[in-house]
Amino acid sequence: MTFWCVGRNYSEHAKELGNPLPTQPLIFAKSEGTLQKGQELLIPEFVKSFHHELEIVLLLGNDLEFSHWTLGLDFTDRETQNHLKSKGEPWELCKAFKGSSALGPWQKLESADELQSFQFQLFVNEQLRQTGWVRDMIFPPLKLLSYLKKHFPLQAGDAVFTGTPSGVAALKSGDRVKAQSGELTVPWSLR
Ligand code: ZN
DSSP: OEEEEEESOSHHHHHHTTOOOOSSOEEEEEEGGGBOOSSEEOOOTTOSOEEEOEEEEEEEOTTSSEEEEEEEEEOEEHHHHHHHHHHTOOSHHHHSSTTOEEEOOOEEOSOGGGGGGOEEEEEETTEEEEEEEGGGOSSOHHHHHHHHHHHSOOOTTOEEEOOOOSOOEEOOTTOEEEEEETTEEEEEEEO
């Protein structure tokens, strides 16, 4: 299972990090091995700033169409990312490190069209940090899928992290995190 991730897919988030808006999807990949299981999350000791990025995550079924969705966290070592970006170096160290992903439980998706009405939110210690609407994506889910299919070796069981809205910030030990979209609520705590 590979996680295909999209950077800068919401204009307000691209702006908050001082990035130009992309003219084609900005894709990076992480392995399934990055996933933290369970509701208690660890901040790896080598990470300098452990930023949350709440995202709608879409699972690829056997026909390589989206079959399920959930809420996920694409953890990013922002300080290291800024350093890598300034040198034009690859992002693995800031994005694909051990423990850099978390997923809620998969929810059946009836059709990709229903995603357009999704809103999702992240609370940290009961305070609202991020709100996103799928309809605000620069590259909506089906556009991402056709782009990914054209360029990358997608396999059934892979998942797509569709990008984060604005409001990213660092988490610290002891924080309580709650992701919410419609009926789905996913609580995590940071050890
Ligand atoms: Zn992300």
